[in-house]
Amino acid sequence: MSNTVVATTISHTIGHRFKVWWMIFKISLEERLAYRGDFALGTLMRFLPIVTQIFLWGAIFSAGMTEEGKLFGYSYTDMVAYYLLTMLARAFSSMPGLATGIAAEIRSGEIKKYLIQPVDLLGYLFLRRIAHKVAYYAIALLPFAFVFFLCRGYFSSFPDLLTFGAFLASLVMGFLIGYYLEACIGLVGFWFLEVGSLLFIYMLLSFFLSGHMFPLDILPTSVKTVIELLPLKYLAYYPPAIFLGKIQGWALVYGLLIEAVWLLFFVVLSRVMFHFGVKRYSGFGG
Amino acid sequence: MYWLKRYLNIWFAFLRNSLVRDMSFRNNFWLELIAASSWVVMNLGFYILVYQHTEEIGQGSGWHFPEFLCFLATTTLITSVVQAFFMPNAQEFSELIRTGGLDFVLLKPIDTQFLVSFRKVSWSSLGNFVFALGLLGYSVWKMTTAETDPLVLSPIICLLYPLFVLLGIVMMYSLMMILAATSIWLGRNQTLYDFWFYITNFSRYPKEIYSGAWGLPLQYLFLFVVPILLVVNVPARMLAAPFRHQENPGLWYVEWYLPIFMVGAAVVSLSLSRAIFQWALRSYRSSSS
Numbered sequence: 001m002s003n004t005v006v007a008t009t010i011s012h013t014i015g016h017r018f019k020v021w022w023m024i025f026k027i028s029l030e031e032r033l034a035y036r037g038d039f040a041l042g043t044l045m046r047f048l049p050i051v052t053q054i055f056l057w058g059a060i061f062s063a064g065m066t067e068e069g070k071l072f073g074y075s076y077t078d079m080v081a082y083y084l085l086t087m088l089a090r091a092f093s094s095m096p097g098l099a100t101g102i103a104a105e106i107r108s109g110e111i112k113k114y115l116i117q118p119v120d121l122l123g124y125l126f127l128r129r130i131a132h133k134v135a136y137y138a139i140a141l142l143p144f145a146f147v148f149f150l151c152r153g154y155f156s157s158f159p160d161l162l163t164f165g166a167f168l169a170s171l172v173m174g175f176l177i178g179y180y181l182e183a184c185i186g187l188v189g190f191w192f193l194e195v196g197s198l199l200f201i202y203m204l205l206s207f208f209l210s211g212h213m214f215p216l217d218i219l220p221t222s223v224k225t226v227i228e229l230l231p232l233k234y235l236a237y238y239p240p241a242i243f244l245g246k247i248q249g250w251a252l253v254y255g256l257l258i259e260a261v262w263l264l265f266f267v268v269l270s271r272v273m274f275h276f277g278v279k280r281y282s283g284f285g286g
Numbered sequence: 287m288y289w290l291k292r293y294l295n296i297w298f299a300f301l302r303n304s305l306v307r308d309m310s311f312r313n314n315f316w317l318e319l320i321a322a323s324s325w326v327v328m329n330l331g332f333y334i335l336v337y338q339h340t341e342e343i344g345q346g347s348g349w350h351f352p353e354f355l356c357f358l359a360t361t362t363l364i365t366s367v368v369q370a371f372f373m374p375n376a377q378e379f380s381e382l383i384r385t386g387g388l389d390f391v392l393l394k395p396i397d398t399q400f401l402v403s404f405r406k407v408s409w410s411s412l413g414n415f416v417f418a419l420g421l422l423g424y425s426v427w428k429m430t431t432a433e434t435d436p437l438v439l440s441p442i443i444c445l446l447y448p449l450f451v452l453l454g455i456v457m458m459y460s461l462m463m464i465l466a467a468t469s470i471w472l473g474r475n476q477t478l479y480d481f482w483f484y485i486t487n488f489s490r491y492p493k494e495i496y497s498g499a500w501g502l503p504l505q506y507l508f509l510f511v512v513p514i515l516l517v518v519n520v521p522a523r524m525l526a527a528p529f530r531h532q533e534n535p536g537l538w539y540v541e542w543y544l545p546i547f548m549v550g551a552a553v554v555s556l557s558l559s560r561a562i563f564q565w566a567l568r569s570y571r572s573s574s575s
Contacts, residue, residue: 048484051504052491059347059495064340071339197317204321208328218335 020119021127028131033138043140046087047147053083072217078244080154082215084147085240090212091140092171093178093235095129099202102186103195112283122183122270129179159243166252170239173259177234180266187270190277211237217246231262296396297404304407318410322369326362326414330421333358347494352432353526354492355425360522361490362418363451368458370411375403376462380469386572399563403463429526443524450521450545453552457517458486460552460559467559467566489514492522509544513551520548 061069061076069075074082102125105111114121159167185202189195207213210232216224227233238259241247247255308315336343337351349357379402382388391401429437465482488508493515496505508515524545 042480045480045484049487052487052495055495055497055501055504056343056491058498058501059344059492060336060340062345063342064336197314197321200321204324204328208332214332214335220335 024124024127025131028128029135032132032135043136044143044146047143050083050087050147054080057083072215073246074215074217075156077154077156079215080151081156081244082240084151084154085243086212086236088144089171089174089236089239091136091144092133092239093174095178095182098125098129098179098182099186099195099199101125102183103189103193106186106189106277106281107193109283111281115278115281115283122274125183126179133175159245163242163245163248163252166256167239167242169256170234170242170259173256173263174234174236174239177231177259177263177266180263180270181231181235183270184266184273187273187277190273190280206232206235209233210235211240215241231259231266234259234262293397293400296400300405301407305409308409315410318408319413322411323413323417326417330358343492344494344497347492348527349492349494352425352428355421356429356526357492357518357522359418359422359425360451360454360525361518362414362421364454364458364518365486366411366414366418367455368462370408370415372403372459372462373411374406374408376466378406379403379466383469383570388570389572392567392570398567399463399560402466403459426525437526439525446545447521447525450524450548453548454517454521456552457513457548457555460555461485461514463559464562467563470566470570485512486514489517489519493519510547513548513555516544516548516551520545 057076057079061071061079065071065076071079102121111121113119114124158164182202185195185199188198192198209216209227209230212235216227216233216237219227238247238255242252333354337354341350343349343354382391382402388402392398394401426437426439430439462482488504493505493509496502496508496515505515
């Protein structure tokens, strides 16, 4: 008899958990959808730099390409496809305002509410972020589809299903790594009150070394080998590179495994940082 | 000339105040300086990488490596001035609108546009200005000592280059004021600042890259309708490849029409921004409490 009581209590708590999660998700989603006009316009404008990139690379290829029409192993259409796919990868991995938000809550003392209420900070923000992303995709789908349709000529071939699956996996893991990596930077706020400059350095490095600005294959081999060891490449370079068939076979399998290890590393790191950060933290006043 | 002296005095006071404030957070100042310049250095690194694999950007455009460094230096000169003098003010302006702080600015016995657009100076952005001067010097040295067809600098070009850089800054300032003025109507305009970034993004590349069936209309759009493509292209080309018609020197006006047009465009855009700003101020309704 006691067994059934335990079982119902467990199912009750799990059900309750899900209800809480669903509620957080729903509220965040509605909050985001309030500004959809601004949002859609912003998304479309984010493609404007791609226009200059298309022309810039056209000019670079016009003078520099080899006999086969390639540069750094990329054809011109590959290069444009790379930039378009990076936009997609960034749509998953970029976390605007996450680190600054966490640091601001630590500084202002608002973080106390997570310590008092039975809500876990990282879990709560995670759900909110998913809601942000879902709202974003719902609205950005149209501009994205429009641009990709216009640029369909730059995609020479669609990858096979297995590669496409790996591409999707790398997008999802890119989202997770982006979240936990930036959460860690925000949690540094427990030790330093101001994380703005740290965040700027991170953004700068990530812009150049994640493959956001250019495919990492441009780099000289020695530099590339070092950069490839960093987790930044999963934020932008990796998904497009998989899609375009730059990483294949066992290299792809190992690559995804290493990505999963990095993800685990940042999940654990964020938990450890939160644990010790809260121990350090002292809130005054009310 | 009394008013000019008065305004210059006030401007010097702004410069001094901003420097005092920057120097009271010295660590932050150095961090900002490093951050801003590392951006420029990394951008330079990207083009160095690109030029490892190509002779010029755009077949036949004339933008070889030393010439392109001159282009890059000109871009950096102009953006560093804009970021040092105007960017912090434009950012604060929309905040002044939102909070109603503009009331106090309007009460001051001084031109509102002057006060709004020159009050703050971000000294740390001027690090890039110095860096750009160095880069410019290097590229000019490279171009004048080139083995084939070295550049011969005429004194006129040396005088005209800074003048046209200044005109470019005037045009950027005008665009920024127009965007800032719209925040009076819209209340808050985060998207408009993104818009500033995305629009000026078009000005940072040689105009020759916009070619072909899609590129040419784009080039003409940004040369003649929203003339931001003139901002860097005209002064940079003036220095790197002096305006002269190669085959027929008698056709000088073919090459000079863009600089002449730019003088007009700068005057028009400055007057336009002034008019729009004044017009927008008239519809300012303050914010309650």
